[in-house]
Amino acid sequence: MSFSERLLSRATRSMGVSFIREMLKATKGVEGMISLAGGMPSPDSFPKDLLAGLFQEVVEREGADVLQYGASEGDAVLKAQILRHEGDTSVGPDEILITDGTTNAIYLFTRALIDPGDVVVCEAPSFSGSLVAIEACGAELAGVEMDEEGLVVERVRDVIRAKRADGRIVKFLYVIPEFQNPSGRTMSLSRRRDLIRTAREAEVLILEDQPYRDLRYYGRRLPSLWNLARDEFGDDRTVTICKSFSKILGPGLRLGFAAGPAPLITAMASWAQKVTVSPEGVAQRAVARFLERGYMAAHVERINGLYRAKRDAIIAALKESMPTGIRWTEPEGGLFIWVTCPPPIDTDILFTEAAKAGVAFIPGSKFYTAGTMRRDEMRLNFSYAGAPDLREGVARLACILRRT
Numbered sequence: 001m002s003f004s005e006r007l008l009s010r011a012t013r014s015m016g017v018s019f020i021r022e023m024l025k026a027t028k029g030v031e032g033m034i035s036l037a038g039g040m041p042s043p044d045s046f047p048k049d050l051l052a053g054l055f056q057e058v059v060e061r062e063g064a065d066v067l068q069y070g071a072s073e074g075d076a077v078l079k080a081q082i083l084r085h086e087g088d089t090s091v092g093p094d095e096i097l098i099t100d101g102t103t104n105a106i107y108l109f110t111r112a113l114i115d116p117g118d119v120v121v122c123e124a125p126s127f128s129g130s131l132v133a134i135e136a137c138g139a140e141l142a143g144v145e146m147d148e149e150g151l152v153v154e155r156v157r158d159v160i161r162a163k164r165a166d167g168r169i170v171k172f173l174y175v176i177p178e179f180q181n182p183s184g185r186t187m188s189l190s191r192r193r194d195l196i197r198t199a200r201e202a203e204v205l206i207l208e209d210q211p212y213r214d215l216r217y218y219g220r221r222l223p224s225l226w227n228l229a230r231d232e233f234g235d236d237r238t239v240t241i242c243k244s245f246s247k248i249l250g251p252g253l254r255l256g257f258a259a260g261p262a263p264l265i266t267a268m269a270s271w272a273q274k275v276t277v278s279p280e281g282v283a284q285r286a287v288a289r290f291l292e293r294g295y296m297a298a299h300v301e302r303i304n305g306l307y308r309a310k311r312d313a314i315i316a317a318l319k320e321s322m323p324t325g326i327r328w329t330e331p332e333g334g335l336f337i338w339v340t341c342p343p344p345i346d347t348d349i350l351f352t353e354a355a356k357a358g359v360a361f362i363p364g365s366k367f368y369t370a371g372t373m374r375r376d377e378m379r380l381n382f383s384y385a386g387a388p389d390l391r392e393g394v395a396r397l398a399c400i401l402r403r404t
């Protein structure tokens with residue numbers, strides 16, 4: 001072990017490698033490989049021309065302001081535009097924080113709340129990128145099963161009870177209620193109400209992660225937990241929502257925001273100040289002008305058209321070629337399909353077979369916390385590949401599944 005390795009902190013040394021990152025690395029750039037593995041938006045979805053114009057304009061006209069050190073809680077101009085765009089007239093500027101994407105919001109929220117060993121309840125499965133950010137703050141994750149309606153709230157109550165009986169402190173519930181990554185599931189309205197009721201009764205917080213809320217291709221939008229808590233329960237303390245511009249404008253912008261109770265937002269800003277000083281100034285203002293000029297509605301409509309076609313293409317391909325016994329979700333939005341296989345299929349093993357056949361996916365096991373693991377599922381992404389590749393990728397997978 002080298003000198004510098006020996007000096008690494010215990011926390012750093014206990015950090016595992018990201019299997020998903022390793023898998024993506026192993027399949028990236030391989031000749032003929034069709035990847036349904038990552039979660040990247042389509043490059044065709046980026047509003048390149050509009051952003052190019054706005055970046056140039058913002059630097060030229062507002063450079064003295066936006067190239068200067070900025071506020072840790074984010075650009076006031078962007079905050080005002082976000083609240084206007086979201087239609088949240090009741091939210092004060094001290095209840096919203098601009099972050100470097102949602103991952104950063106999740107990290108700051110957890111940082112502000114968690115003492116080592118405190119418990120965070122999450123969906124099982126859930127997005128591993130968020131889970132590692134939560135664990136990095138010393139939290140212990142407790143995964144709770146989902147069904148077609150989303151998180152099974154009754155089990156959340158059981159877990160909170162059990163953890164408390166064990167002397168543990170449960171601080172918050174981390175949920176992705178819409179087009180969940182990885183399962184594509186959307187939490188039903190009655191579950192949303194039940195979850196808020198449960199959190200209020202148990203006096204734990206909810207962190208609502210909503211990166212896909214605007215990517216709806218069919219059906220009607222449900223109220224967010226954030227809206228429900230405020231409008232139906234008159235409660236502005238329990239839910240903090242975070243949203244991201246990553247899947248709408250481009251993840252390279254590294255912009256998102258969190259809205260929640262003022263004391264929590266202040267605590268998050270205080271941590272942000274110590275680590276990143278402030279979000280990136282030019283990008284914040286360019287996105288503020290994007291919203292101000294009303295470009296967002298037409299843009300979201302365009303990308304929803306693009307993704308609707310991809311979603312329909314992958315579902316048609318699954319229907320056409322998958323052998324009987326294979327089941328999958330048919331989400332009304334988002335970027336992912338969740339496939340469940342009958343026994344004895346193990347998708348960790350299938351991954352290697354599939355890679356040899358030129359198609360990549362993420363095995364379901366990579367989205368579970370310790371103790372809740374399943375190995376009969378896989379996540380398929382449909383936002384990145386084109387329709388012909390989606391069809392061919394699914395056909396290759398179906399061919400291997402038929403042989404297994």
Ligand SMILES: Cc1ncc(COP(=O)(O)O)c(C=O)c1O
Binds near residue numbers: 101255256
């Ligand atoms: C559920 C969920 N949360 C958070 C993120 C991270 O997004 P960001 O790029 O805003 O950090 C993602 C990205 O895939 C996601 O799927």
